[in-house]
Amino acid sequence: MVAVHLWSSLTRFTDGARVVEVEAATVAEALKQLVETHPGLGPILDGGISVVIDGEMVPNRHTAIEPGAEVYLMQRLKGG
Amino acid sequence: MAKDEFREFKLVGTRPDRPDGLDKVTGRARYGADISAPGMLWGAVVRSPHAHARIVSIDPSKALALDGVKAVVTRADFPEGLTGEDWNLQENTIAGERALYDGHAVAAVAATSKLLAEEAARLIAVEYEVLPHVIDVDDAIKPDAPVIRAGAADASVPEGMPPNVVRYMDFGRGDVEAGFAEADLVMERSYKTEATHQGYIEPHACLGQLGADGKGEMWVCTQGQWYIRKMCTAVLGLDASQLRVTPSEIGGGFGGKTTIFMEPLSLALSRKAGGKPVKIVMSRSEVLRATGPTASASMDVKIGLKKDGTITAARAEFRMQGGAFPGAPVDMALYCCFAPYNLTNVAHVGYDVLANRPKCAAYRAPGSPMGAFAVESLLDEMCRALKIDPLQMRLKNAVKEGDKSSYGPRFGSIGLIETLEATQAHPNLSIKLGPNQGRGIAAGYWFNHNGETSVSLAISEDGTAQVSVGTPDIGGSRASIALMTAETLGIGYEDVRVNVVETGALGVNEPTHGSRATFASGKAAVIAAGHAIKEMCRRAATEWGIEPEAVEWVNGAAQPAGPNAGKHPPMTIAEIAGKMGQTGGPISGHHESVPEGVGASFGCHVVDVEVDPETGRTTILRYLVVQDAGRAIHPAYVEGQYQGGAAQGIGWALNEAYIYDDKGRLANPVFLDYRIPVASDLPMIDTVIVEVPNPGHPYGVRGVGETGITPPLPAIANAIEDAVGVRMAHLPMSPATVLAALKARG
């Protein structure tokens, strides 16, 4: 299981849970499962987010998630 | 010459002349407005004089009656049915049913001369029905504010929020109330910052051509030619690959040239004028009224501090307006504002609010300067109250590798503590100050960014190398990429030519933004050079009849890796390249990725000011920027980023602001009134480059472009309080506002 940390305003879509456990080996699987279990997250994830695994921003959906990794969803980052 | 624990460098860390220097000191470099084409027309744009108005009718007949006027376009010439950000871009390019801000484009015209196009634009009759408008973020968030656009809120906004709130966020961890209860001092303050403009000296300019077959070309000053391509083709309903975009030299961007404004208009005009190329060059007032300034912010911050300097809890609630479209960088502001501090209890709340202003674009570390202004100002005030040294307080709470960031994930390798220690050691801190003089300190943060990157490298027949990159060179990136490529190949800096190429020449690249050009294009160029080296080693091995693995690359030549590989004299890159036609053909390397391993950059600024108690004018006496570069590839251009960021921050702190009249019209759309710092406003800007190498980059680069604009806003506010004892909580701290504060204090 992988624990995905959400930002708190997303808890409206996860019955209050700030951390959602998913069974996933990759970023894409984790995102897919998040939407399957909490469909309200769909529009947010489709709108563009950044995925951070163990402090590293991970741009590739196919990146593997090691068991026990710390996964955070953040608003999409870019810069000037 | 730089070195780290493992390596010494021949070129990385040196300061050679930049490759494009000669062109830029002789006037030869070609910027956006410097190109013309055979049969070219000039375009001009009709803009709304109202902050908010329904467009009743547009009558171009008088304009079209002029000899030499070739085309007029309105929204009717653009496809319908766009959604999301594509629709936002189209609506911002040219208004649909309503004009949403002063300067919003309503129509455009193309004619055979610039003066004729301008005259024709004046003759296009637009009838408006003026609607109520709202400018200030605190007004715009009221439940009864004029509604900019119903239904613009995204899924993040809970039911029942005011109508102009289009994005909402809250996040954090721990228990802030318990944290505040542990503190010896809890303070809560409100702050405001006004919208400012990137203020690049080159106005937007483009030359677009589009035929009835849907094929087009564009020459444009931009930070990102692929963004121009993607956005223009989306707005016009074209196939992306059919538009070829060539970036000009760029006269500054700072984030403001990462999006589109009048570029689709030139293409639409060209198509309507039978495919003739159409050049559009914005005036300065068009730039200020109708491009993408940054957001304005209204912010509440509450912090708990112990007498020993430990921060026990922190809470921020930020409201930002980014114009008539979603996208104010309130999320980034919240992520960055507490980033320097190791916090157990932290809470953030943010509102992205619509107002009748131009659609904000990125501006150097988008959001971070505002957040830093609020948080670093309050921390300074609290340090004063508890008589704690502000630098010691920052050292006590500073984040380090492995700590959880205030916004969630753990930090990798970072250099905040090294940066603070270097600040503490700087001689500027021991200079004695006189009457009405004060010293201010503040820290700042920016994540840095990677982004889609595609780079191609080719070895020429004489053993020199060319590198094609997709990131326009705004501040010396050709030089830094050439240094890294030459270092890797083991050849001279002058033997590498770095070309910024058009969209037809590479895969998709994100713009030069997010402090990413030297990090991402540089990393890709180094990897591409590695591929070419591998191929050159293979060719040498074949020539020698040994295994490729038995060949190594040293000082620009292939050589046997050890005594078992046989005795062969080194084969230089020139020798290998000279024979490449007979050994298998061209030798090249390329790399495409979204490079991982971005390294965040912290900075700390110290400013000494003198405030004139008679006029309220603040003079910057001296200024120090200390920042972690990871590694400075070309230190002169790293210093340049630090100094330029500080100067922009000084302007934001002291002078710059979008000022609107009561009709919602921008009152200062010229440089005389939107006053950016001039040479006589500033002292020399001292810099210290801290180098904590980023393990995610082959030469340790972090990216340095953005962090430097973050600390000046609070550092100067802190210095003003130190000088004259007034706390300025609303930017800009112009002479009038400082004087008013001095008088109010009595």
Next chain:
Amino acid sequence: MSKIHVTTVVNGDAVEFLADPRETLLDCLRDRLGLTGSKEGCGTGDCGACSVRLDGTLVCSCLVLGVEAEGKQIETIEGMADGATLHPLQRKFIEHAALQCGFCTPGILVAAKALLERNPDPTEEEVRFWLAGNLCRCTGYDKIIRAVLDAAAEMRQEAA
């Protein structure tokens, strides 16, 4: 509007062009003569990117009409180097990394040259005030000021 024939000397070369009487000297230089080294940053005389010399006087060419150039001597950035030999200011700007985007550079170089002809030994403050009409948004001016002072020092040494 009918155009006016203008005869003038630009960087030592006699040139002619037809100017709309409303056209600025800057537009004439750029669009009629192809001398695009002078830049328009504001069109209101606030940024100095269009700085040229008109009979030796430093002017914002966006505030001068093209027809006013009749019979005058104009110097632009394109005439600053002596053939392949750069003016010391141009060399020092490259050496000191005194440009980032380079857009304000032509105007600043033309203005700085005018300063050093009047005052070969300016103080830092004099350089800052002379260049206060030339906006640069990239550099914070630090390296620009150093480059001008260094060029001045070198030119004094050469003259001595």
